[in-house]
Every structure is written in C-alpha cells, then in structure tokens.
Amino acid sequence: MDDLKKNTPQTKTPVPCYEGWAMKAGNSAGRCCCNCTYQRYIVQHPWNKKEWAKGPITQAFGYGCQPPEMRSVVFYEFQHSMCEMHEWKEIT
Numbered sequence: 897m898d899d900l901k902k903n904t905p906q907t908k909t910p911v912p913c914y915e916g917w918a919m920k921a922g923n924s925a926g927r928c929c930c931n932c933t934y935q936r937y938i939v940q941h942p943w944n945k946k947e948w949a950k951g952p953i954t955q956a957f958g959y960g961c962q963p964p965e966m967r968s969v970v971f972y973e974f975q976h977s978m979c980e981m982h983e984w985k986e987i988t
C-alpha cells in the first residue's frame with residue numbers, strides 16, 4: 897500500500913502542467929515535458945558559429961529530451977510539450 901502511494905503522480909509531480917497537453921485532450925494528471933525527468937536545458941557554446949547557439953554555456957536557448965530508450969536528443973523550442981515516454985520528475 898505504501899509503494900502504491902509513493903508511485904502516484906500526485907506525490908511525485910512537482911507541478912502538474914497542462915500547457916503542453918490539455919486536460920480536455922486526455923491529460924488527466926498534468927503530464928508535461930516541464931515535469932518530466934528527461935528534460936534538460938540546451939545551452940550555447942562560445943565556439944558555435946550560429947548566433948543563437950554561440951555564447952556562454954550558462955546561457956540556455958532551448959530544451960532537450962533524452963529518454964534512456966533513445967540514443968539521440970530531441971530539441972524543443974518550448975519548455976511545455978508532451979510525448980509517450982514521460983516519466984515524472986522526482987521531488988527533491
């Protein structure tokens with residue numbers, strides 16, 4: 897019973913979000929890329945040639961997603977979106 901309680905989205909989700917996938921479209925628990933454990937910032941690098949990618953590594957310009965099943969990283973322009981591999985981010 898305790899395990900079941902720990903694994904419910906309500907106790908593991910920092911902030912339910914409906915911006916990437918609306919509740920009326922079936923997102924009953926508020927799953928979104930912004931509360932997924934696989935979301936990362938994509939940051940600039942000073943040696944890049946493109947203006948939007950050139951800069952300090954402290955400057956983020958997008959979001960990346962890399963679930964363990966994939967060898968590639970998916971680039972997202974926005975923090976909020978959705979996919980089938982969503983895993984709740986752990987509350988720290």
Ligand SMILES: [Zn+2]
Nearest residue numbers: 913928930976
């Ligand atoms: Zn979101």
